[in-house]
Amino acid sequence: MDSLPPSPGDIARLVQPGRVHRAAYIDPAIFDLEMRLIFGRAWLYLCHESQVAEPGSFFTTVMGREPVIVSRDRGGALHVLFNRCTHRGAKLATDETGTAKRFVCCYHGWAFELDGKLAEVPLPEGYGGMPGADGSLDLVRVPRVATYRGFIFASRAKEGPSLSDWLGPIASSFDDMVDRAPGGVLEVAGGVSRHAYDGNWKLVIENHNDTLHPRFVHASSVAAARDQSDAVHSDGAGEVQIKQMRQNGAPAHVWEALGIWTTEWGHSFMGDYHTDARMAARGEEDPVEREYREALEKTHGAERAREIMGVTRFNSIVYPNLSFMSRFRQLRVVQPVSVNRTVVVTYTFRMPLAPERMFRDSIAFANVVNGAGSLVLTDDLETYARVQDGLASQGGDWVDVQRGLGGDQDEANGMLRGQTGTSEIHLRAQFAAWQRWMTP
Ligand code: FES
Ligand SMILES: [Fe+2]
Incomplete structure (x- = not known):
């Protein structure tokens, strides 16, 4: 394949009136860029509200290559959280769907509330007390979440068009x-x-x-x-x-x-x-x-x-x-x-x-x-x-x-x-x- 390193100038050349360069389909570097610039920023459909209808229910999926959890807390609020323990990084929830009182990490037992708040750390005295009291060890939230008529979307970009403008x-x-x-x-x-x-x-x-x-x-x-x-x-x-x-x-x-x-x-x-x-x-x-x-x-x-x-x-x-x-x-x-x-x-x-x-x-x-x-x-x-x-x-x-x-x-x-x-x-x-x- 002609080598087209994915600089913005090259990307602009890949799409022309009535034709598209094949690099858009086969170049792994372009795929990586797509994951960052498209799947990392656009609104992505995650699931339907009926899949997380009950308080305590959750649904796991991916946004691009990033694993995320959609959860409904006990008060009924919806959350979209990165599915990654804030201790040493293990994926927290592995079932596609289910109900949980808390998300408990398989590795060292850190436990998180359904809204992502760090709730419990085993043997906290090793830290001189419970770590992360300031919220710094809570699960990281996906920046934007919005629904349209029961269909749940999220975007990993803090800014961008609103869901309704984008739809x-x-x-x-x-x-x-x-x-x-x-x-x-x-x-x-x-x-x-x-x-x-x-x-x-x-x-x-x-x-x-x-x-x-x-x-x-x-x-x-x-x-x-x-x-x-x-x-x-x-x-x-x-x-x-x-x-x-x-x-x-x-x-x-x-x-x-x-x-x-x-x-x-x-x-x-x-x-x-x-x-x-x-x-x-x-x-x-x-x-x-x-x-x-x-x-x-x-x-x-x-x-x-x-x-x-x-x-x-x-x-x-x-x-x-x-x-x-x-x-x-x-x-x-x-x-x-x-x-x-x-x-x-x-x-x-x-x-x-x-x-x-x-x-x-x-x-x-x-x-x-x-x-x-x-x-x-x-x-x-x-x-x-x-x-x-x-x-x-x-x-x-x-x-x-x-x-x-x-x-x-x-x-x-x-x-x-x-x-x-x-x-x-x-x-x-x-x-x-x-x-x-x-x-x-
Ligand atoms: S990696 Fe999750 S508790 Fe250690
Ligand atoms: Fe077909």
Whole structure:
């Protein structure tokens, strides 16, 4: 590879109109800079409030490569703390989630309250009394924490745009997800699914709004689903999965007409390509759908409920670490491990006041789009690995992202819309944000 040491001047040269230098995907020095300048400063999604609902509950995750604890103290206040003992540095909490009276370090037994305060040090006389009375040995707090409609974010930078300014119009995707839940109540449920791939973290964030790839990458599962008889009658999960796999084979004009929108800071969402055309054409309403609609009407009234159900959004990307499907209640958190290794953790949400059948369908849907054994997801992961391999070769220095370039349309609400649904506008938006973070 041409050597491009990551000075700000070099970084600025990596992103050009309609193309990006491959160093952004394969250079470990650039990855280190990304961890410092992007993941070390941007708002990162951590978890949903339902995952730390009870006093004494905690959730562990990473911000870039930094382990952190999200905790709810006994008074109900939320804290985000670096997961690092202030004695000699051991990681404190290792369970992904749980409840605790205190965090007790495995090494020498220092104990911390859920708000991070150092509570107890064994054999304090060795220090001439309890050390850290001035708070200097309390757990270190992540500087900024904010939530939007139950979704918890934090930033390791003391200063920067507020969460609401930074989200901007992409906040409406969270609104879509929450408003769709009767009573506005959502909870993470059904466990967690986790997978890893051999590729750069940006590949998955780019792929989720890439509407050009399904008919190629997912051709085999589309064909298998088309071959499958409609008369399978499983417990319902099979039908959900077959329907989704067939839907990926939608004709080109469907994808072109979808719509794709971007915001400042690299966020984006795409229109939805799912249709229940056959039932709609017969003027029928599925009984579960009817029960759901009625529950939603109780919360919002008939007119607003119709409006909410009429929103057609599929994937929303909150750059750099979150991708979610508001209508299908799927959420994916991207965790970069190294320049060519990425972990993706996926969650399903349940609407406790909606028909239980909808949650079962969500789990079936999760298994076909996010499960490690999915016929669909595995195609994408193989593709990311092939991209990573190809980019490491001498076969060219530039990644082409010019599809739809010049055709981006200004929308009144501060968003840009791609010329067609298959525009690569979201890649250009992501790299504009990337460049902004990387060249401070
Ligand atoms: S490293 Fe935590 S108590 Fe010593
Ligand atoms: Fe895909």
